Amino acid sequence: MGQTQLATKIDADIKRTLELVCEERGYKMNRFIEEALLDKFEELEDIEDLKKHRREPSRPLSDVMKDLKAHGKL
Numbered sequence: 001m002g003q004t005q006l007a008t009k010i011d012a013d014i015k016r017t018l019e020l021v022c023e024e025r026g027y028k029m030n031r032f033i034e035e036a037l038l039d040k041f042e043e044l045e046d047i048e049d050l051k052k053h054r055r056e057p058s059r060p061l062s063d064v065m066k067d068l069k070a071h072g073k074l
Contacts, residue, residue: 022029068074 018029018032021027022032065074
C-alpha cells in the first residue's frame with residue numbers, strides 16, 4: 001500500500017491529547033491516526049449493514065422456534 005500525506009486542521013486540545021497519548025503509550029502518531037480512521041470506516045460500514053437488516057422482514061419467535069424444532073435443532 002502506497003503512502004501519501006494528509007494535512008488537516010484539528011482542535012488544539014485534541015492534538016495535545018493525541019500527542020500525550022502517543023508519547024505515554026509509545027505509539028507513532030501517524031499509525032494511531034491511521035488505525036483510528038480504519039476503525040471509523042468499519043463502524044460506518046457496520047451502521048450501514050444494520051440499517052439494511054432493519055429493513056428486512058422479521059418473523060415471530062414462535063415461527064422460528066417451530067422451524068428449529070422441525071429440523072431437530074431444539
